[in-house]
Amino acid sequence: MMQEKYLSRYFDIPNGHTLDVYEANGGYQAMRKAFEMDGDTIIEEVKTSNLRGRGGAGFPCGIKWSFLPKESDLPKYLVVNADEGEPGTFKDRYLMELDPHTHIEGCIIAAWALGIRYGYIFVRGELQSAIRRLEGAVKEAYAKGYLGKNIMGKGFDFDLYVHPGAGAYICGEETGLIEALEGKSGQPRMKPPFPAVVGAFQAPTIVNNVETISSIPWIIQKGGEWFASMGIEKNGGPKLYGVSGPVVRPGVYEAPSGVTVRELLEDYAGGMLPGHELKAFIPGGSSCAVMTPDKLDSQMGFETMREAGSSMGTACITFMDTDTCMVRVAARLAHFYHHESCGQCTPCREGSGWAAKVLDEIEAGRGRKEDIELLLDMCGNIEGNTICALGDSIAIPVRSYIKVFREEFERHIEDGCCSFPSWSKRRKGSSEAA
């Protein structure tokens, strides 16, 4: 379990977020190395690394980069998706607050490799501390000549800005993010065209997650093959994992790709809190299908988690104990997606609210026998019938809770009540466990 840290290297170094400390520890050397490489070589290196998009979809980063047209009449854009908000997910915040310079260095390398002129880091507005850290670091990088005109005398211009969101989960969807960057409501666009062709301000645009970009300097510094070696097939690199729920040490941990859920729970997070028994877990944010303890030995990778019946998503795992009512969890998540639906597509807008109401009724003991089939029918009518994946994010979890815990749903309906303890008495904190 003990291994060298890369992505989280600066988390524990005092003032690791400042340029002086960052450079004293080897920072901005990857940028210098990249400036001696041409764009195609860098893209090849990223392809070799098996770096997969860290925002949840897992698209191979190098391939995405290769879709960006080389020539463009309009200036090309990099937009970093730092609109972290998938329930259960809290890793990018650490990278922005504790290690902003690795991120900026990654942005510069990406811009150099892809001929990008402008970059925007789109940070969710609530994360003011991350916005300030990034803005401070951007200012330092400008002062040092790492951003702006003719960077390091290479005749390369790149301006980078921090853009605040204003509270909307949907902006985590890349085209919703672009709409919001352009000053509009964050309603996702039809694809194609994909952002690489028509993105921000009608120009070719690369949208990458924070952690994806923060991985780039390590790939340049240590090589794509090294990065790929820290993982499993098609899933390269050290990465960050979040662990939350009633566990002893919730938090963000760095481990290679392919680490098992059990290792993250037991070795990193210290297991479940005393007196709490594991009932279920969500591997990477609330839109993933729920999993049961018999799947604890699944490896964290996009293909491996799919084979295990769910998806890796953001790789931030939420653990739930045997006191947790699965009907209530499904209802709570349906409410979340209903609240966050952008309202553009009818199946998502109406279906999410309807599903939440039916789940509320079952949880309150007023469910009807036919409600389970009704919910499944609704899921089928939402999934695949919306512009973006938010609709699927309602259907997939709701269906999975019914599939895996159907007996619990039926018991609620038969008994006319929920037999699980209330959520208003659950303050079992780390201080109590210690």
Place this chain on the structure above:
Amino acid sequence: MAVEFSEKADAEFKELVSRYPNTLAAMLPALHLAQREFGWISVEVMDYIAERLEVHPTKVLNAATFYTMYNKSPVGKCHVQVCTTLTCALRGGYELLEDLEEKLGVKLGETREDGAYTLSEAECLASCGTAPMFQASFSDGEIEYFENLDSDERVNAVVEKLNARLASLPDPRKMH
């Protein structure tokens, strides 16, 4: 009082606009700035931002109403938003909410009569490793997260901190 940026805010506004290829793209940061300056986003503020960004007022209305961080009516000096999404719920988010109703003297969804606090529920604030928690948005534009609120002592200490801060905060109802 007519709505107009202070000299300092005006300079900030101009710098913001210079970051984008068109003025519309400065909408979100400009509305944040306006909320900090004017306390909340009234129709008057929307009109002012439309004029400054040289866009149709409906574009401002569109953004101001789509995003949850813009207050379309005044809130308290300190807007407490408790996360009750899954992980926080599993670690006592709802209990924290009930506690805060009592300790801040305000009901969920309401503003205290003296304008000190507004209490709301929030959806996931990307703080699941430090649950339960809440976000406090202050009328001077500051946002702070209060995390690991898993005991009475911690909640009491935070409430004390918030109370101490109230005196130095402007009342959004009187900011324009």
